[in-house]
Amino acid sequence: MLDRIDPPVREHAAGSLDPLFSPASIAVLGASADPLKIGGRPIKFLKAHGYGGTILPVNPRGGEVQGLPALRSVAELPLGVDHAVVALPASAVLEAAQACADRGVKAMTVFSAGFAEIGPEGAAMQARLSALARESGMRIIGPNCMGVMNFRIGMIASFAFMVDLGLPRLGRTALVSQSGAFGGQALVMARRRGLPLGAWVTTGNECDVEMADCLAHFARDDQTDVIMGYMEGCRSPDRLVHALALARERGKRVVMVKAGSSDVGRAAAQSHTGALAGNDRVFDSLFRQYGVHRADSIESFFDAAYAAGSGKRITEGRVGVFTVSGGVGVLMADVAEQEKLDMAPLPQPAQDELRAMLPLAAVRNPVDGTAQIWSDMELFRRFLRTMLREGRYEAVVFFLTAMPYSPPLQQPLAEIFADLRREFPDPALVLSMLAPQALQDELADHGYLLIEDASRAIRALSALRALSQPSPGPADLASLPHVPHFPALEAANEHAAKDVLARVGIPVPPERAVAGIDDACAAASELGYPVALKVLSQDIVHKSEAGGVALDIADEAGLRQAWAAMRESVARAAPRARIEGMLVAPMAPAGVEMILGVQRDPVFGPVVMVGMGGIYAELLDDVSLRIAPVDAEGAMSMVRGLKAFALLDGARGRPRADLDALVRAIVRLSVFAHRHADRIESIDINPFRVFEAGRGAAALDAVLLTRDPEDGGHA
Incomplete structure (x- = not known):
């Protein structure tokens, strides 16, 4: 009982x-x-x-x-x-x-x-x-x-027939599911996998209590350490953010499956729960911000929560592997490399000591005791004890095949692993083996994780490492800069959009909007050649494709020629576009081209985006997202999260870019979007060029689309 x-x-x-x-x-x-x-x-x-x-x-x-x-x-x-x-x-x-x-x-x-x-x-x-x-x-x-179920007090307020199959072990993990069917399956899976649960709840149609409310409840619960969530959609984003912030603040580990990452999946989620699934990348960003581990399968969902329930931490990712099968050891090393875990070799004196015990063993890491080790259980004990003592690993996986089914081995194995756990209480220890249930239960009671599949064991440790890392958390609102409020917000063309951005504090180059060629020549003379010439039209978003951009114009003759050619090409490409004039700007210095933007998410509102410009954003899909507003620490985290961050940080002899200027622009853009959340549909600053360190940055092009807060349409 x-x-x-x-x-x-x-x-x-x-x-x-x-x-x-x-x-x-x-x-x-x-x-x-x-x-x-x-x-x-x-x-x-x-x-x-x-x-x-x-x-x-x-x-x-x-x-x-x-x-x-x-x-x-x-x-x-x-x-x-x-x-x-x-x-x-x-x-x-x-x-x-x-x-x-x-x-x-x-x-x-x-x-x-x-x-x-x-x-x-x-x-x-x-x-x-x-x-x-x-x-x-x-x-x-x-x-x-x-x-709803609270296993600690025997409170089973459910009709789930799965209860008749038996309840999971009692533990400090709570499971919250928006889907009743998944909740029922999860109850059986938790029992079969040895995942200890303290509470279980399915939220159904969420007429009042939402998944986020349950997450917050368990974040406050002193008897809960790990919270598992199966999410299909989010009705109240503020409640969800509050719940995740509370869990982070109270040191609870949250493992989430979020359905609806594909177009088909999102449609199914909306049909099933009536909730908006939202932009899946935004959920990814939110989870990273608050230290939530997002599992990519039901299997990894349970493995990650199971590992998290051990209470162990893996901060550096140092993992040791003991195996009695060289091939499986190699497989585990391959998975560890994919997961970016550190399979550091044992120190040389430890390798020498192990080889002296068992000359045919592989003793680097993975450590392969070979089948010979089963012939002497006292040698088995000393061999593992040496590896744990000298390796100083944060986690160790022991792959023992099905040998624990052998009756003569069961009692020695139980004693050896009980002693090892008492002597080495700190690392996460995982047994990957097939064994009688009684032996599994006994070793689980000693604090071992039992995961049959060796590759899954390594991935579970990778999830545990992710859950052990610090997360940025909510923006520090007190540190955010003041950004003016615009009673009316209109930005019909690039020049108007840049004017708004400049007032927000985002750097833009000096430029002039002109109606005729003579005014253009005067502006170019004032700004200094070489200059760029661009068409101004709220009807033409992609100016280059319409022939509406000319760069590196060296003198007045070139400017007059570019003006005439541009009017002709734009008229041909967009005959119905309203032309409001031209924009003359000085050519910007060299730098790293970025994309800054804001997109209004249907669930979370304004979401800030930063990405590398050119092929990096488009071909490599290299962008970072964060729900507005974003503080300086959060903005820097976004930038460092880009795959091509090294290009900003001075890779291969490049000059280091002005990261401070980039971060300031992200922060100010986010605060502006947050303050005007009901009126901004999207902002696209492309390119945003970041110059060498100390020389700032500039928005070289911008599009700002507004919306009517009354009807949700575009203004």
């Missing part, structure tokens, strides 16, 4: 999820005497798993339900019940929810389907349920969910 604590009997804070997860009393509406029915399963599970609180079945027929006296209606409930479980038809849910609110019920789990997922009529009923939650303060999870 599970170790458990009695449900707390205390007042819950307003808006708290404690009544959902730690209730002192649970009412079951639609309670059934049949433990196979949806209304019967929660009562069966609560009784079977030792829930110590009060269970109150509600059934119109009254009498007795599974040995408990049943109430005929919600009106007979005592005032202030913590948690009501609703297993009623959708048509009866609203009336029941109102009755619960009237009796002061603090929280409700609604299993019932037939709401927003079926169409407009169901969506209208769900909206009324949401309004009731807001008005009454009663927290509602669901509808259309599989419920």
Whole structure:
């Protein structure tokens, strides 16, 4: 039976999820005497798993339900019940929810389907349920969910048949899933993989309680160290950011699967949950900012959470491998290299010591004891002890094949690995082997991670290293510069866009907008040759393709010739474009060309982008994103995250670029976008040229698209 604590009997804070997860009393509406029915399963599970609180079945027929006296209606409930479980038809849910609110019920789990997922009529009923939650303060999870479980107190408020298969080991990991089907599968997988869980919840249609609320609850929970999340979409970005910031602040490790990275996946997620999946890259950026590990498969999701639950840290990535199969050792080394883990060789004296014990062994790293090592278990002990003592690895994987199934080896192995764990408590130790369940359980109790597949074991350690790294966290709002607010925001062409950027504090070159060639020649004379000439038109975004750009014009004759040629080529390429004049600018010094931009994300609002210019952004997809606003530390993190950062940092004898100027521009652009989030659709500064260190930078071209905050359309 599970170790458990009695449900707390205390007042819950307003808006708290404690009544959902730690209730002192649970009412079951639609309670059934049949433990196979949806209304019967929660009562069966609560009784079977030792829930110590009060269970109150509600059934119109009254009498007795599974040995408990049943109430005929919600009106007979005592005032202030913590948690009501609703297993009623959708048509009866609203009336029941109102009755619960009237009796002061603090929280409700609604299993019932037939709401927003079926169409407009169901969506209208769900909206009324949401309004009731807001008005009454009663927290509602669901509808259309599989419920809530707190294994520590035996609180199984769910109808999931998977509970009948057995519960996972009790641990300090909580799992939150927007999908009930995935939540059910995850329950079975956690048990089969030995992943200890403390709590489990599926959020369903999220009429009130959202995934982000559950993440925040477990971030505050002192009995939770690791939070697993299966996410399909995000309804309230502010809540999600707050939850992830809270988890980071409290040192909780968060492992996430985010579905919807493909166009097809996003459409499916919207259809399934009614939530916007958003730009997948923005979620990637958000997760990196708050130290969330994003798993790319269900398998890696569980492995990463399992490794995180060990409580171990891998900061440098130093990993040792012991194997009794040379080939598998090579395979593990290959995976470690792919994951950028450090397979540092053992020190030479340690190699000599191991070779003296076993002359045919490979003793560098991976260390291959060969099959000979099984013939002498005392040698086995000394060999591994030497490797752990001298290697000083942050983690070690032991690949033992299926030999632990051999009866004569089982007791010695249990004793040897128990002793090693006591002597070396700090590193993460992973056993990759096939073994009887009893032996696996015994070694798991000693703090070993057990992952059968050797490659998965290495990848789990890579995830653990990622979760051990510091993350930037939220922007330091106090450090952000002041940026003016624009009561009206119009930028019909490049010159107007640059004027706005200049007022924001983003450097732009001195330039002149002119209507005629004589004015252009006067401007060029004032600015100094060589100059660039560009067409000004709100209808022409890609000026070069329309023949609307001429560079390195050396003198007045060249300028007059370029003017005439440009008017002719633009008229031919874009005959209906409105031409507002021309732009004359001095040629900028050499530097590194970047792209700065802002895009309005449908979930998170303005998102800032920085990328290397030219082929790097387009062909190599080399960009960094961050939700606005961004402080200087965050901006520098974005820049350093670019694949081609070395080009800015003085690689191969290049002059080092003015990184400070680039960072200042990113920060100011982000603050500007944040302040005008309701009116900016996108900003594109391309190129943004960064000169040598100390010489600044300049926006050489810019497009600013605004939107009407009232209707969401473009201005």
